Amino acid sequence: MNDTVLSGQRLQRRRQRFAALHVLGTIAPGILWIIVFLILPSVFLISVAFMSNGPYGTPEMPLTFDAFRQLAGFGILGWSPGNLATLGRSLWQTLITTISVSVIAYPLAFYITTRRPASRPVMLLLVIVPSWTNQVIRAYGWMTLLEPGSLPSRIAAGLGLIPEHLGLYPSNFAVGLSLVYNFLPFMTLPLYAAFERLDYAQVEAARDLYANQFRTFWHAVLPQTLPGLMAGIVLVSIPAFGMFVIPKLLGGGKAFMLGNLVANQFTIASNWPLGAAASILMLLATFVGLAIFRRMGRQLGGTEAAVI
């Protein structure tokens, strides 16, 4: 009798322990993932940024601010604006890319939404398919297309936009064009989703309440699609800011971006602390950008857009 009661209690205790284990077992993979792929690399990156660069390109003690001084442009030969210019070029290129992608994707997404339901998936597929091929291959494709002597280059030269003997590649323009091409799907898809659930009755209400075509768009269409536009801006601007393949291949060394600076420090320049410091700068710039963006979104889009 006693035995069974005891074993019953023991059973319950075991069950409780099992439940605790079960919860732990459920969340453990997630925690492990975060530790291994987020926290550890971040700690490593931040530590490296504060170390000295050894003679053989390995981070060494003691801890210094050398990497950050170098990043700000103070080198052995005095101050140079090179890194700051790279930061500025990255921000500018990101801004231009994001604006261009928005301007192209917004009417594109609207156009797709107005087609027959059967043809919409096909058109969306056409937007997405290019991104299934390798980024490097696409960059080489643009190279071939824009190199000196290619048809677009000859047309541009014929119009007097570029000197006769040069091509559209390599240039900032080639980088920008390729970036726009690369990120178009990331803007089109969230915008398409926003247009698809557009409440057309609100559009008619605006017309009914004396809004002309432009004001109807501004007051009834744009606010409704703003969440999609904002999602697209985040999806495009953050990876564009860190992009290094496209500037490297299509810029011909002239369109150096922050991503290239980081990549070079970890490879040919062998200056890990500087690379780590530049990475931290990129992260900070992204966070600041997102924070400003959130504020703007809340003011523009009322309650809904602030979710992003």
Place this chain on the structure above:
Amino acid sequence: MQTELSPTESAAPLRGRSADRDGDQGERAGGRASGVRMRGLTKRFPGGVVALDDVSLEIQPGEFFTLLGPSGCGKTTMLRILAGLETPDRGTVHIGDHEVTSVPPHRRSVNTVFQSYALFTHNNVRDNIGFGLRMRGVPRAERYRRVESVAGFIRITELLDRYVDQLSGGQQQRIALARALINEPDLLLLDEPLSALDAGLRSQLQVELLRIQKSLGMTFIFVTHDQQEAMVMSDRIAVLHGGTIQQMGPVREVYEHPGNRFVAGFMGHANIFEVSVHGNDRIDTPFGQWRRPPGFGGDVSGGSGHALVRPETVRFGDGTRSSDHCERVRAVVRERLYRGGITEYRLVSNDTPLTVTVSNSGIEQEEYAENAEVDLMIDPRHLVFLE
């Protein structure tokens, strides 16, 4: 029984209207309320659906006019043509003295209360209501002042700072109404504005809408598929079916003297049976030969058609009292449906179904069980001849 608000007092919040209020009822129709004239309106949609087929209609200034019909009858299309959201294939629309057939919606002094309310989800209530004034360039301070006074009139002052997703259906309905009314349009269009609300709120808002319309003297055009609602609210109604007007007139006339079988059936419960006319004083009914009521079937002295008799005009005979005018019909009770205020009996006589409703007002009122044989008293003067 209606909310007590004198026209002068209640209309004051809407600027510029109070001057018209001093007159009597007849002068209400003055002010800026406009009449509407539609001529030969035809609208076909892609796929061959004919929404309107050569419809002509005239609506008086200050009238509460209802377009009534089942879904797909063309009533919403007509409303959208009046709003300018749809262009007719043929025909003309005049509002007041102006032809507006191809005038875009934002240049018409017409506002709509949409079925889905269509409130701007990214604006709060204040800016929703003030939208029309903003588009017309009314400065912010003036705009908000007028929003406040309309909100007081519609009793939604405490909602002004909320967003649409924080409002109930009834509240959204009021705001949609305020957003349209504040512009003092020549014509207010209401597209089934109450259909999404539950019964209690619905009848409350019916009364309120009526109060607002009467006190402002505005022309209201109301679309509904609910004949009860149409009867409660309207001065006149037009019954639409298949893109054409079946009948148009004052509510009572349409209910009591429907022009055809569709209108008769749509306006309420209808007992319809075949009749044939024999000479000037006899008609054949499924229940026997009756005296021909004066004027029944017009001038025809022979031929056949249908007769309508409304369930509430039929009485149960008590077997003793004989009535001068009534015809006696022997019938069997098939079903008895208790509906609170009334009891509905479904009966059969000579294989012809009949429905009778009795008001539950008596203290010792007689009830008839199923399968009971009863005498029904029908006054032939209640018969309506239908082609």
